[in-house]
Amino acid sequence: MAIPLKYSARSLGRRKVRTALTMAGIAFVTLVTVLMSALVGSMWAGVRNNGSPDNVVVLSKKAQNAVFSSIKEEEASRLWDLKNIRFDEGTGAFLLSSEILTGISFKLEGHRDLKRAVVRGVEPDGGLAYLVNDSVRIAAFETLLDGVKTTFEAPAGGPAVLRIEGGEKPVEISEPDFAAFLAKHRSDYLTHVASAVPSRRGEILVGKLAFVKMNVKPEDLGIGKKLKFGEVEFRIAGIFEAPGTSHESEIWAHVEDLKVYLNRRTYSQITIKADDAGSMPAILDNISKREDVKLNSQSEQEFYAAYTGNFKIFRVMIIVIGIILGLGGVFAGMNTMYAAVMGRVREIGTLRVLGFPRRSIFISILLEAVLISTAGGVLGCAGAWALSVFLSHSGGMGIPMELSMNAFLVRVTPIDAAIGLAASFVIGLAGAVMPAWKGVRLSIMDAVRWA
Helix, strand or coil: CCCCHHHHHHHHHHCHHHHHHHHHHHHHHHHHHHHHHHHHHHHHHCCCCCCCCCEEEEEECCCCCHHHCCEEHHHHHHHHHCCCECEECCCCEECEEEEEEEEEEEEECCCCCCEEEEEEEECCHHHHHHHHCCCCEEEEEEEEECCEEEEEECCCCCCEEEEECCCCCCEEEEECCHHHHHHHHHHHHHHHHHCCCCCCCCEEEEECCHHHHHCCCHHHHCCCCEEEECCEEEEEEEEEECCCCHHHHEEEEEHHHHHHHHCCCEECEEEEEECCHHHHHHHHHHHHHCCCCCEEEEEHHHHHHHHCHHHHHHHHHHHHHHHHHHHHHHHHHHHHHHHHHHCCHHHHHHHHHCCCCHHHHHHHHHHHHHHHHHHHHHHHHHHHHHHHHHCCCCCCCCEEEEECCEEEEECCCHHHHHHHHHHHHHHHHHHHHHHHHHHHHCCHHHHHCCC
């Protein structure tokens, strides 16, 4: 004979305080679990695509990273005779990008203190910087190109539109998405978009997550906004995306502008695109054996793998902390459920006197525990989502976080919620099994006489 489901549901209401406390404890553990999962997932999503499989990164001999690297202009020019560098037929150029990577403090309108940013100097002419760093795409920009107002918009999931407003009749090219636009109008994109910004007129591009790195609002880095570096003023001409890479946290300026404003004649790194991944060993070997340049080279994936090593350690630490918190929640839940079940031993004895078998009583107690833990899990997930929105400085997109040279937004996803609900289910079930088993194993006389 089974115990009716409504009996288990009503039992929760008869012990309101104990049920509420148990639910609150499980909700808290669930909230922490969801936020930990979101932190790990968001952090990893910010670096998972770093490094193209056919790119080579060149640094100066003793540099451990690009910020402290210094490559002379003449050394960079000597690398143009390397074999196995990819040649782009459309632009007629070898894909080798000499870049400057540095930190710059900017003055922003509406902010009293200086805002630190990671700035990369690139050469956009012919779309070179975007052909080499092929994870980067311009999402929107507005500039004067040869005196003609030119705009481009390619929002994620939206149509890509290029407008050239000069002449008697403005030109507008539109496609359903960026991939379709690039497939049909690659030449137009390279000529009117990728080659246009950042320009030598003090125009810059900002990565989609640069606002996180600078600790400002997204609208503070909108198109048309001004950033001052000393007496030099830069205008934001566009926004670019590079999902899953550190580029999204950067600001891109024209490399020749940075040379002038920073008073330097050296590059930080040179990125080379090989003919294919199989050609990379030959390029690496050639650079290492050359006598006219003293430079270090490695595949871009290896370069970023070393750079993101700290992320992996941090990720493991977060997972371990999450497991410890989860185990703590299980034990706390077990203690609470143990007390709850032991307080019902007389009720268990009465149910057995009425003829209900041990199995039905055991299942009923477990069902109550699952109902409590599920309700606590739902509350915990809702709390984690609400907290992520409340702490967001980015219009609800996520909690801004930065680590080393990277920035990312901590977003609570359905997967994080599912992990939290699974944790709450385990806590409730594990916490109820042992005390429920002990309760139903008592003899009827001992159960009825239980103090």
